[in-house]
Amino acid sequence: MPERGLFSRNSVPNSFLVGNGRQGLRLVPAFFIPLAVGLLTYGASYSTPIQRLSVTVTDWLLSLKPVETDPRIVLVTIDDKTLKKMGQFPLDRRIYARVVDLAADRGAEAIVFDLLFTEPTPSDEALARSALRFGKVVFGCAFATTPTDLSSLADRLLLNRPEGLTWEAPGFLLPVKVLTQSAFAIGFVNILPDSDGFRRTVPLAMALSKTKKALPSLALAGAMALRQEIRSVPGFDKSGNGLYHNLQIPILLPSSENPTRRFPTLSLVDLVEGKRKTIDLKGKVLLVGVTATGVTDIHPVPWVGSRFGLEIQAAALNSILKGFLVQPSGLWVQVAIVLFAGSLIGLTAATERITWLAGVFLVLFAAEVIVPYGLISKGILYPPLPTILSSLASFLTATILVAINIHTRLVKELRHRVPADLADLILAKPSSLPGLGERKVITVLFADIRDFTAATANLSPYEVQSLLNDFFTAMTELVEMYGGHLDKFIGDGLMALFGALKEMEDHTERAVVCACHMVEEIEQMQTLWQRLTGQSLAIGIGIHRGPAVVGELGSRQLSQFTAVGFTVNLAHRLEELTKDLHAPIVVSKDVYEWVADLIIAEEVPETSVAGLSGPVTVYKVVGLNPEAKRLRSQFWVAG
Numbered sequence: 001m002p003e004r005g006l007f008s009r010n011s012v013p014n015s016f017l018v019g020n021g022r023q024g025l026r027l028v029p030a031f032f033i034p035l036a037v038g039l040l041t042y043g044a045s046y047s048t049p050i051q052r053l054s055v056t057v058t059d060w061l062l063s064l065k066p067v068e069t070d071p072r073i074v075l076v077t078i079d080d081k082t083l084k085k086m087g088q089f090p091l092d093r094r095i096y097a098r099v100v101d102l103a104a105d106r107g108a109e110a111i112v113f114d115l116l117f118t119e120p121t122p123s124d125e126a127l128a129r130s131a132l133r134f135g136k137v138v139f140g141c142a143f144a145t146t147p148t149d150l151s152s153l154a155d156r157l158l159l160n161r162p163e164g165l166t167w168e169a170p171g172f173l174l175p176v177k178v179l180t181q182s183a184f185a186i187g188f189v190n191i192l193p194d195s196d197g198f199r200r201t202v203p204l205a206m207a208l209s210k211t212k213k214a215l216p217s218l219a220l221a222g223a224m225a226l227r228q229e230i231r232s233v234p235g236f237d238k239s240g241n242g243l244y245h246n247l248q249i250p251i252l253l254p255s256s257e258n259p260t261r262r263f264p265t266l267s268l269v270d271l272v273e274g275k276r277k278t279i280d281l282k283g284k285v286l287l288v289g290v291t292a293t294g295v296t297d298i299h300p301v302p303w304v305g306s307r308f309g310l311e312i313q314a315a316a317l318n319s320i321l322k323g324f325l326v327q328p329s330g331l332w333v334q335v336a337i338v339l340f341a342g343s344l345i346g347l348t349a350a351t352e353r354i355t356w357l358a359g360v361f362l363v364l365f366a367a368e369v370i371v372p373y374g375l376i377s378k379g380i381l382y383p384p385l386p387t388i389l390s391s392l393a394s395f396l397t398a399t400i401l402v403a404i405n406i407h408t409r410l411v412k413e414l415r416h417r418v419p420a421d422l423a424d425l426i427l428a429k430p431s432s433l434p435g436l437g438e439r440k441v442i443t444v445l446f447a448d449i450r451d452f453t454a455a456t457a458n459l460s461p462y463e464v465q466s467l468l469n470d471f472f473t474a475m476t477e478l479v480e481m482y483g484g485h486l487d488k489f490i491g492d493g494l495m496a497l498f499g500a501l502k503e504m505e506d507h508t509e510r511a512v513v514c515a516c517h518m519v520e521e522i523e524q525m526q527t528l529w530q531r532l533t534g535q536s537l538a539i540g541i542g543i544h545r546g547p548a549v550v551g552e553l554g555s556r557q558l559s560q561f562t563a564v565g566f567t568v569n570l571a572h573r574l575e576e577l578t579k580d581l582h583a584p585i586v587v588s589k590d591v592y593e594w595v596a597d598l599i600i601a602e603e604v605p606e607t608s609v610a611g612l613s614g615p616v617t618v619y620k621v622v623g624l625n626p627e628a629k630r631l632r633s634q635f636w637v638a639g
Helices: 027-044 050-063 080-086 093-105 124-134 177-182 218-227 268-273 309-321 331-350 354-376 384-417 420-428 461-481 507-523 526-533 566-581 589-595 626-635
Strands: 073-078 110-116 137-144 171-173 185-188 201-203 205-208 213-216 248-250 265-267 285-290 298-301 305-308 438-449 485-490 493-498 539-554 559-564 585-588 599-607 616-624
Touching: 027 331, 027 384, 050 354, 050 384, 073 080, 073 268, 073 309, 080 268, 093 110, 093 124, 093 268, 093 285, 110 218, 110 309, 124 137, 124 177, 137 177, 137 218, 171 205, 185 213, 185 218, 213 218, 218 285, 218 309, 248 309, 265 268, 285 309, 298 309, 305 309, 331 354, 331 384, 354 384, 438 461, 438 507, 438 566, 461 485, 461 493, 461 507, 461 526, 485 559, 493 507, 493 566, 507 539, 507 585, 507 589, 507 616, 507 626, 539 566, 539 589, 559 566, 566 585, 566 599, 566 616, 585 589, 589 599, 589 616, 616 626
Parallel strands: 073 265, 073 285, 110 137, 110 285, 137 185, 539 585
Antiparallel strands: 137 171, 201 248, 205 213, 298 305, 438 493, 438 539, 485 493, 539 559, 585 616, 599 616
16 A cells, blocks of 8 residues: 555645745846846847847937038039049049149138049149148048058158057058158048948048057048147147047938038039139138049948948048047946846846836836937947847846746645646636536545544644644645545535546546545554544545536635535535444445445445435445555546
8 A cells, every 4th residue: 555655745746736936036047047148148139130230220329410510621523524524534633733722722721632642643743832832731542551661751741659549551552752742641541341341430540550650541631731730649649639539430421311411512623614613612621532423432321321432531521520539338338237237137036026127127228228329429339239139138038037936836826725626727728617507427525524623622723723734735635636626625624526627437436445545544644643632533534426516606706616416415414424323434325336346335224314304325435445455546646
């Protein structure tokens, strides 16, 4: 025969366990799991296609920065009309000399050539003389793959390499010597693309590899021509000038939808021929470059489409003149924010308050949107999407953890307060509950402790509760083990139904075998019971089989699944009869006829049962026969 331990709390299936789960999430998983998921999401945003979306969001955020065009910037374009009248590109440099002379005559402050004059021509002297007379001419240069000796350059054309400048080039392709000597400044025209091909920023300066010297960008050289600052990069010198405190110039082009904000433009041929004098050049800086059809100096810029290099140089110069340069936020700053957000969400999740968790996430989300936009005005470019996605992932993970924990605890509470088979049915498919009453044949079992009130009269409330809890736990496990449904506890007794919730042909056999097992189980509890009460523990069990109405009964506020009818009443009367017959188990004739081959029983004919008009035949069950004991495990759980 199975030992008591076989039916202990740890031995039955999980579906039969009851208990009050630990309140709240454990701090360690609540803290570290959302944090780990947030960090993984942050890392994924830089190594998956999400990165492209992140860059797009950052571009959009930067595009919200209001762009005011500096009125001093004027574009002089070598357009289709110019080439049609003056010949194909490149133009004779005497034409550029004429442009310089006209700019000087009309009071221009400086002129910047977004062109490369690296090959000598017969007209170089003419352009050089005009540049010297004007005194504020900036020529372009380009990166070279071979080292360049800058020792021949005048110190006024070089910058002292500022601390922190990491942009380097092995060499530069400089203008011809005569033009270099006549230039006010030289700046590189290269516009470096990002990994996706878009142009977003221009380096403020580019150092010559392995030297302490650098050359400015064309935009910075133009700004220096206006401000007459040529010895070092402004902001990195000792003068205290803080306008150029970063190393990257954002390319913020005026939107094509706002033509009033575009840079004023003048065709080079109109300037040379003097046909258009509507643009006042006094105090202006002229940027000269190519915009004619078929030129390759076109670059994609986020949100505004492809633009000519001349327009990009003008936008870069405009950013410098407006004092708006940007520096990407450090990686560790972003990681610190991710750690803070994930930790805060994790700690909030440990409280298991969904509303608090949602509130914390909304505050973090608002901060991760508003703060990056505010940082732009301070010149700090902070990509918001990675941290937003990280916080979102942490929040969703924490919410799932909380939901799982709440669900698990509610399930435990449900199993603790509702019979396991009914709890399983509710959890699996609530709509399958037999809500409407139906009449069906079931087996009803009533069990009650004999003389419980008298036996426990001198015990403390705690001792009484402990004894009853142990008794009910053991009896409930057995009822559920044999496929029954614990209907209710009644004082120191219980009512169980077999065949009410689940369709089973052998529900009567299960009920009787379960009752016999209950009597055996009582013997395992005798030692503690006798020590506390001084008496032996005895129970009475009554069982009857017959039709009953089963379904949900109760009020609108509270209902339960149960059974009512004569079958229930007779089972209860048989349980009361066990005391008079001095038998642990009494069954009706209907029950005996179903289980006669399983039990050893004694017939008690002509027995009076309260509530019945005449005598009936009942049976006192002594126990299971040897064969039934051997085969009773077939009734466990299944069915």
